[in-house]
Amino acid sequence: xxxxxxxxxxxxxxxxxxxxxxxxxxxxxxxxxxxxxxxxxxxxxxxxxxxxxxxxxxxxxxxxxxxxxxxxxxxxxxxxxxxxxxxxxxxxxxxxxxxxxxxxxxxxxxxxxxxxxxxxxxxxxxxxxxxxxxxxxxxxxxxxxxxxxxxxxxxxxxxxxxxxxxxxxxxxxxxxxxxxxxxxxxxxxxxxxxxxxxxxxxxxxxxxxxxxxxxxxxxxxxxxxxxxxxxxxxxxxxxxxxxxxxxxxxxxxxxxxxxxxxxxxxxxxxxxxxxxxxxxxxxxxxxxxxxxxxxxxxx
Amino acid sequence: xxxxxxxxxxxxxxxxxxxxxxxxxxxxxxxxxxxxxxxxxxxxxxxxxxxxxxxxxxxxxxxxxxxxxxxxxxxxxxxxxxxxxxxxxxxxxxxxxxxxxxxxxxxxxxxxxxxxxxxxxxxxxxxxxxxxxxxxxxxxxxxxxxxxxxxxxxxxxxxxxxxxxxxxxxxxxxxxxxxxxxxxxxxxxxxxxxxxxxxxxxxxxxxxxxxxxxxxxxxxxxxxxxxxxxxxxxxxxxxxxxxxxxxxxxxxxxxxxxxxxxxxxxxxxxxxxxxxxxxxxxxxxxxxxxxxxxxxxxxxxxxxxxxxxxxxxxxxxxxxxxxxxxxxxxxxxxxxxxxxxxxxxxxxxxxxxxxxxxxxxxxxxxxxxxxxxxxxxxxxxxxxxxxxxxxxxxxxxxxxxxxxxxxxxxxxxxxxxxxxxxxxxxxxxxxxxxxxxxxxxxxxxxxxxxxxxxxxxxxxxxxxxxxxxxxxxxxxxxxxxxxxx
Numbered sequence: 033x034x035x036x037x038x039x040x041x042x043x044x045x046x047x048x049x050x051x052x053x054x055x056x057x058x059x060x061x062x063x064x065x066x067x068x069x070x071x072x073x074x075x076x077x078x079x080x081x082x083x084x085x086x087x088x089x090x091x092x093x094x095x096x097x098x099x100x101x102x103x104x105x106x107x108x109x110x111x112x113x114x115x116x117x118x119x120x121x122x123x124x125x126x127x128x129x130x131x132x133x134x135x136x137x138x139x140x141x142x143x144x145x146x147x148x149x150x151x152x153x154x155x156x157x158x159x160x161x162x163x164x165x166x167x168x169x170x171x172x173x174x175x176x177x178x179x180x181x182x183x184x185x186x187x188x189x190x191x192x193x194x195x196x197x198x199x200x201x202x203x204x205x206x207x208x209x210x211x212x213x214x215x216x217x218x219x220x221x222x223x224x225x226x227x228x229x230x231x232x233x234x235x236x237x238x239x240x241x242x243x244x245x246x247x248x249x250x251x252x253x254x255x256x257x258x259x260x261x262x263x264x265x266x267x268x269x270x271x272x273x274x275x276x277x278x279x280x281x282x283x284x285x286x287x288x289x290x291x292x293x294x295x296x297x298x299x300x301x302x303x304x305x306x307x308x309x310x311x312x313x314x315x316x317x318x319x320x321x322x323x324x325x326x327x328x329x330x331x
Numbered sequence: 332x333x334x335x336x337x338x339x340x341x342x343x344x345x346x347x348x349x350x351x352x353x354x355x356x357x358x359x360x361x362x363x364x365x366x367x368x369x370x371x372x373x374x375x376x377x378x379x380x381x382x383x384x385x386x387x388x389x390x391x392x393x394x395x396x397x398x399x400x401x402x403x404x405x406x407x408x409x410x411x412x413x414x415x416x417x418x419x420x421x422x423x424x425x426x427x428x429x430x431x432x433x434x435x436x437x438x439x440x441x442x443x444x445x446x447x448x449x450x451x452x453x454x455x456x457x458x459x460x461x462x463x464x465x466x467x468x469x470x471x472x473x474x475x476x477x478x479x480x481x482x483x484x485x486x487x488x489x490x491x492x493x494x495x496x497x498x499x500x501x502x503x504x505x506x507x508x509x510x511x512x513x514x515x516x517x518x519x520x521x522x523x524x525x526x527x528x529x530x531x532x533x534x535x536x537x538x539x540x541x542x543x544x545x546x547x548x549x550x551x552x553x554x555x556x557x558x559x560x561x562x563x564x565x566x567x568x569x570x571x572x573x574x575x576x577x578x579x580x581x582x583x584x585x586x587x588x589x590x591x592x593x594x595x596x597x598x599x600x601x602x603x604x605x606x607x608x609x610x611x612x613x614x615x616x617x618x619x620x621x622x623x624x625x626x627x628x629x630x631x632x633x634x635x636x637x638x639x640x641x642x643x644x645x646x647x648x649x650x651x652x653x654x655x656x657x658x659x660x661x662x663x664x665x666x667x668x669x670x671x672x673x674x675x676x677x678x679x680x681x682x683x684x685x686x687x688x689x690x691x692x693x694x695x696x697x698x699x700x701x702x703x704x705x706x707x708x709x710x711x712x713x714x715x716x717x718x719x720x721x722x723x724x725x726x727x728x729x730x731x732x733x734x735x736x737x738x739x740x741x742x743x744x745x746x747x748x749x750x751x752x753x754x755x756x757x758x759x760x761x762x763x764x765x766x767x768x769x770x771x772x773x774x775x776x777x778x779x780x781x782x783x784x785x786x787x788x789x790x791x792x793x794x795x796x797x798x799x800x801x802x803x804x805x806x807x808x809x810x811x812x813x814x815x816x
Contacts, residue, residue: 157437172441174402204442206401213402221437222405 065096066271069108069120071177072101072210085291092278095271103209105179112136112264119267119275123259125181128312136262138305139272140279143298144231148258148307151230152182154190154251155214157221165190165251171224173202174217177209180229181311186253187227189314212236219246231258235296257307261300276302343531343538350530351523358522362515370508374479377417377499378467381481384411384421385497386465392423392495393487396431401441404432417499419478423485425493428460455480459494470501473508477501540565540574547581606659609766613655613774617648624648651774658776661713662765662783674705676712677736677745684719684732692728700737707743710784711808715745717777718804722749724770725802742790742807750801754794762794781806 068086082099089097100117102108105126111117113135120136127136141148156162162171165187176183184207191201198205206223208214211232217223230252237244261279263272282288283299292299337345388407395403408421412434423431424445433439439446447453455468459482468480480498484491543562561581562574624641631637681697688695715734722732726749733748754762761767763782768775781804785792790808 204399204401206399208402213406217402217405222402222432222441224440 063095065098066093066119066275067098067100067111067117069100069102069111069117069122071103071105071108071121072212081291081294088282088287088291089275089278092281093274095274105177109179112262115264115266117264118271119261119263121259121261123177123180123182124257124308124311125185125315126179127260127262128308128315133265135265137265137272138303139261139263139276140300141260141303141307142258142295143301144258144296146298147255148301148303149255150182150258151255152186152253153228153230153233153249154187154225154253155218155228155233155247155249156225157218158246158248160221160224160248162225163250165225166194167250168225169201170203172204172206172222173198174214174223174226175205175207176211176214176226176228178207180211181256181259181314182229182253183211183214183227185311185314185318186256188318190251192318215243215247219243225250229259231296238296254310256311257303260303260308341538342541343535346534346538347527347531350534351527354526354530355519355523358519362512362519366508366512366515369511370473370504373504373507374469374501377501377504378469378479378481380415380417381479381497381499382465382467382483383481384415384418384499385481385483385495387411388421388423388497389483389485389495392431392485393492396423396425396485396492397487401432405436405441408432408434411497415499417503419498419500421495421497423493423495424460426491428456431493458482459496462494463491468498473505475502475505477505536565537570540570544573544577547577551581551584606765609775610655610659613766614652617651621645621648651772655774655776658774658780662776662780670709671706672709672712674699674701674703674707674736676709677707677715680712680716680719681734683716684723687720687723691726693723693726693730693732696731696733698733698735698737700735701743702738705738705743705810708788708808710788711743711745711806714781714784714806715747717781718745718747718806721777722747722751722802724773725749725751727751738810739807741810743810744805744807746803746805748801748803753798753800753802754796755798759794759796763792 066089068089070082082101086097086099100108100111102111105123108117108120108122109126112120112122113131119139122136127138144150154165154168156168162168173187175187178184188198191198194201206217208217208226211229214223214226214228215233215236218226233244233247233249261275263275279300280302282292388404388411391407392404395401395407404423408423411421412418418434420434422433422439422445425431428444430439430441430443430445432441433445445456447456458466458468462482462484464484466482468478468482470477470479478498478500480496483495485493485495540562547562561578564571564574564578621644624645628634628637628641678697678699681695685695719732719734722730726732731750733746735744735746735748737744758767758769763778764775765779766775767779782792785806785808788808790806793805794802795805796802
């Protein structure tokens with residue numbers, strides 16, 4: 033009887049120790065979590081995938097990783113500027129916008145179908161008579177995000193090239209803040225046309241073809257630099273390097289490959305800032321009106 | 332062939348039909364009321380639901396309308412639709428009637444004025460744009476294509492921004508109402524079947540004693556009372572009491588009838604006895620004399636004077652017996668044969684009776700006013716002859732006999748009047764009895780035969796008499812009968 037009691041007591045002690053040791057807060061109390069800002073990744077808030085990804089990154093970096101979701105690129109940019117997030121997956125357009133002082137640094141660029149590049153598609157309902165971008169004059173047009181290159185900057189540039197402004201060129205415009213919803217708006221004929229990310233359109237074409245089948249691409253932009261991952265300026269270089277390496281090495285292990293295949297990406301690569309020169313040039317062309325125009329459309 | 336006139340249907344059928352009709356009518360009425368109430372309430376609930384859905388859109392709409400966030404408005408409507416498959420259409424219009432969002436964007440492009448499809452829609456559109464308070468539009472009527480539409484005007488800081496319209500289909504309600512109507516119909520049919528079966532049973536049970544009473548009374552009408560079986564008595568209500576009384580009456584009637592039959596039988600036996608006694612007496616009297624005469628003649632076979640004296644007596648006695656037997660045969664066999672003769676045959680009786688009067692001083696006055704072509708029964712001739720002979724027999728010298736014949740209505744009346752001694756009141760009742768006579772040598776069968784023949788001809792015989800003044804016999808027989816060819 034006595035020996036059993038002793039055994040039970042020691043077992044309790046071991047349990048208590050184990051519980052303390054395995055509590056994450058207890059283990060990483062020294063380092064605050066890494067915060068990673070995102071808009072909807074690919075389609076919608078696919079939370080299960082985000083959990084898997086954050087778990088993967090946390091395991092690789094031995095740091096807690098918290099994914100922070102926001103509706104628009106602008107909100108994510110605000111988080112970056114204020115230091116509320118350390119990293120973010122943003123679009124090429126906000127990346128090239130001039131900031132003084134610069135608050136972001138290029139970390140890594142996703143590789144899609146062998147290159148860090150993608151396009152903007154101008155789409156219309158599949159049964160519509162529109163064949164060219166100019167056919168959409170006087171019609172309803174859906175933009176994705178006012179800070180999106182493919183979903184806003186590129187069609188804006190097309191109008192600037194025609195010396196037109198969106199509010200006069202189209203009868204109505206609106207933002208969906210989500211490329212997938214732009215495809216939905218066009219497929220349901222709520223909009224007569226829309227501008228979307230080629231990566232998202234192709235992603236949808238393979239996962240929910242019933243939606244993309246109701247749309248038709250009438251214009252494909254030249255290739256642009258793929259929406260990059262950025263780090264906030266001032267973040268310690270160790271963390272920056274750790275994140276860069278972790279992401280760029282994702283394609284080298286099966287767990288990472290599985291996550292990449294879910295994203296339909298080949299991997300992440302180290303590319304120079306010049307990749308975004310085309311976008312930067314477009315941003316410069318439309319820059320004059322930009323500040324006013326965005327307020328006008330978005331508010 | 333079934334009787335088509337409801338008035339002559341049996342009470343049991345009429346009662347059960349009435350019960351069935353009442354059950355059916357009540358069932359259908361209650362069923363219809365239930366279905367209509369159900370439909371009305373569900374309709375109202377649907378209207379409230381439409382308002383609620385409209386309101387849910389209207390709450391968030393002002394911000395989106397001001398910001399021109401058409402996509403949010405559209406997604407709001409889309410979400411409504413995914414939440415309720417009853418939605419036919421939903422739309423948000425601005426103050427000028429321009430589409431801000433519509434569940435069917437292909438037909439209702441955003442930013443353009445909403446264009447109603449037809450006059451009804453035009454009217455509803457006008458009403459919706461004029462609405463400044465939540466209102467429900469109802470298509471009304473009971474059909475699958477109906478709808479309930481919730482209309483909510485949108486205000487922001489008391490500024491009118493536009494209107495939300497959410498239209499719900501009544502198709503599901505309609506299907507439900509149809510199903511419940513079918514269930515009610517089935518229930519009513521069940522009720523009708525059960526009700527009419529019960530009604531038939533109950534009414535049969537109730538009417539059964541009445542049917543028995545009716546059948547019993549019909550049997551009484553036909554004169555059949557012997558095979559009467561009493562009605563079983565159930566309950567002490569009116570029908571029960573009727574049954575008891577009826578049973579009593581039937582028993583009494585049957586007893587009375589039996590009694591009457593017994594009396595008639597004994598009367599027959601009495602009459603038969605009287606006739607037999609009369610025959611025995613009347614025949615026996617001369618027979619005794621005749622046998623005496625024959626005995627005396629046998630003892631003195633050579634006494635010629637005795638033969639001379641007795642043979643007429645024997646002859647007279649045998650003739651009397653013959654007459655009695657003849658009259659009995661006439662009186663008893665009247666049913667046999669009835670040959671028709673002309674009325675002039677009666678006139679011939681005048682001569683016949685004159686011959687009987689022979690030398691006596693009796694006058695006959697003869698008046699025949701009847702139709703000359705009339706045919707009469709031979710029995711009437713016998714009646715008149717008997718009456719005339721009777722008169723002749725009672726009259727003494729200086730007597731007068733009046734014989735009158737005339738038609739009155741459908742009757743031929745014959746009157747035979749004499750001024751003889753008349754009939755005393757004491758014997759008037761026995762006047763027509765067989766073998767009753769006041770005459771010393773009468774057989775007492777003449778008037779009995781008259782009575783029997785008159786009865787047979789369905790005629791009436793009356794006697795008027797006053798002692799010392801004379802007697803009149805009136806005999807009336809139907810002419811139709813006398814005339815029959």
